[in-house]
Every structure is written in structure tokens, then in C-alpha cells.
Amino acid sequence: MAHMARPKATIEPSRLVSAFAAHGVTGITSDQLAELARVAKPTLYAHGHTKETLFLLAVEIEVERLLDRLYRAERLTRGRSARDRATGAAHAILNHGAVRPDGLRLIVRAAHERTVAGGDDATAAVSRVPDRLTVALRRDLSADGLDATLAPLLARALWGATLALAVGPTGENRPKRERIAGLAASLIPPPPSLPPKQWPPAT
Numbered sequence: 001m002a003h004m005a006r007p008k009a010t011i012e013p014s015r016l017v018s019a020f021a022a023h024g025v026t027g028i029t030s031d032q033l034a035e036l037a038r039v040a041k042p043t044l045y046a047h048g049h050t051k052e053t054l055f056l057l058a059v060e061i062e063v064e065r066l067l068d069r070l071y072r073a074e075r076l077t078r079g080r081s082a083r084d085r086a087t088g089a090a091h092a093i094l095n096h097g098a099v100r101p102d103g104l105r106l107i108v109r110a111a112h113e114r115t116v117a118g119g120d121d122a123t124a125a126v127s128r129v130p131d132r133l134t135v136a137l138r139r140d141l142s143a144d145g146l147d148a149t150l151a152p153l154l155a156r157a158l159w160g161a162t163l164a165l166a167v168g169p170t171g172e173n174r175p176k177r178e179r180i181a182g183l184a185a186s187l188i189p190p191p192p193s194l195p196p197k198q199w200p201p202a203t
Contacts, residue, residue, distance in 0.1 A: 011039050014102075016058040021106035025055045059110040059122045062103040063129060066096050070132055082140035086154075087185035089133060090162045094177040097166040108167050130159040137188070144191040157187045 019028060019036040030051055034041040044054065073092040077085040097104035107129070110122040133155035142148040161184040165174075174180070 011037055011043060011054075013058060013061045016054055017062055017100075017106050018102040020055050020058050021102040021109060024109050025052060055110075056121050056125065059106060060125050062100070062106050063125050065100065065103060066093065066107065066129060067132060069093070069096050070129070070136075074136060081191050082137060082144045082146065083185055083188040083190050085136065085140050086133075086158055086188040087181050089136065090158060090184040091177060091181035093129075093159075093162045094166050094181055098177065104163075104166060108163055130155045133159055141189075146189055146192065154188055158184055161187060 015037040016033075019033055022028075023032070028036075028051075030041060030044065033051060033054070034044050037044065044051075049057075069092040070089055073088040074085065077088040080088075093104075107126055111126045112123075134152050137155050137158075138148045138151035141151055141154075162181070165180045165184055175183075
């Protein structure tokens with residue numbers, strides 16, 4: 001007779017991410033969450049945890065992972081234009097969705113889970129991503145001689161467009177990630193052209 005796997009005494013964050021990505025907070029019971037996380041129900045609520053705080057924990061873990069990708073993209077595109085660097089950021093978000101699809105779905109869900117206890121905290125955690133994009137765009141637009149006060153608006157647009165393009169229906173015909181990243185970053189203005197009097201002399 002086959003034996004069922006014994007529930008673990010510790011929670012694997014990746015299992016929480018997958019469970020909440022699929023169901024959110026309101027769409028899953030404590031018993032279902034314990035089953036999907038493969039832990040005994042009392043383990044879920046050890047150390048004062050609730051279903052809502054576990055949701056927030058999963059969101060914060062995933063946001064940190066995505067921010068790590070964005071910081072790496074910034075290092076790799078140093079010295080490029082604001083649009084090029086925005087393309088790199090969009091590509092990092094898309095790569096995160098490709099490697100951790102449940103993680104990106106959880107981030108999208110958390111951005112809208114405002115009607116449950118802990119939802120505002122989860123929304124605030126997710127907002128760290130467009131906040132980081134804002135900081136980067138303010139710096140890069142200024143370096144390009146463009147209006148840096150547009151950074152918050154453009155960051156929200158870049159974030160929203162990238163998520164909309166990243167999380168589409170299953171089986172949908174989609175271009176490669178490089179193309180999608182370029183489409184999302186096309187919202188960012190290119191560097192201004194030099195006026196004719198500043199053109200380099202002909203040789």
C-alpha cells in the first residue's frame with residue numbers, strides 16, 4: 001500500500017507563491033492552502049501567521065526577486081539611452097515571467113487584492129517595482145536631456161504595458177520577448193536629435 005507523503009514542518013515559499021497565484025487570498029481556504037503548501041495546517045499559522053500575512057510574505061519574496069532582476073538589467077545597460085534602459089527593464093520583467101510564471105501572476109494579482117485584510121500591504125509591496133522604475137527613468141531621462149518630471153507617469157505606463165503583454169491568454173500567438181520589451185519601452189521618448197548647428201563637421 002502506497003504511503004502518502006508526510007506533511008513538512010516548514011513552509012516552502014515557492015509553494016505559497018503558486019497557491020496564491022492561482023487563487024488569491026479569498027479564493028482558497030486554509031485547508032486547501034495547507035494541502036498545496038504540503039504542510040500541516042498548524043504549521044501555516046505558527047509564529048502568529050494568518051492567511052493574509054502568508055499572502056503578503058509570498059508577495060514580498062516575489063517582489064524582491066523581480067527587483068534583483070531589474071537591478072541586474074540596470075547594470076548591464078549602464079551608459080545607454082533612457083529608452084534602451086527601459087527596454088532592458090521590460091525584458092527583465094518578461095524574463096521573470098518566463099522563469100517564474102506563478103511569481104509574476106502573483107504580483108499581478110496582488111496589485112488588485114485591496115478588498116481583503118493585508119491587501120493594502122501587498123499592493124504597497126508591489127508598488128516598489130514601479131517606484132524603482134521611476135527612480136531609474138528620472139535619472140535616465142535627465143541624462144538624455146529630456147523632461148525627468150515625466151518619470152512617474154512613464155514608469156507606470158512601462159510597468160502596466162509590460163505586465164499586459166507578459167500575462168496573456170494561454171496559447172496566444174505572441175512575438176519573442178525582445179520584441180515585446182521593445183513595444184513596451186516605445187512609450188519612452190528617444191534622446192533628442194542634435195540641431196544642425198551641432199552636427200559634427202564633414203571630413
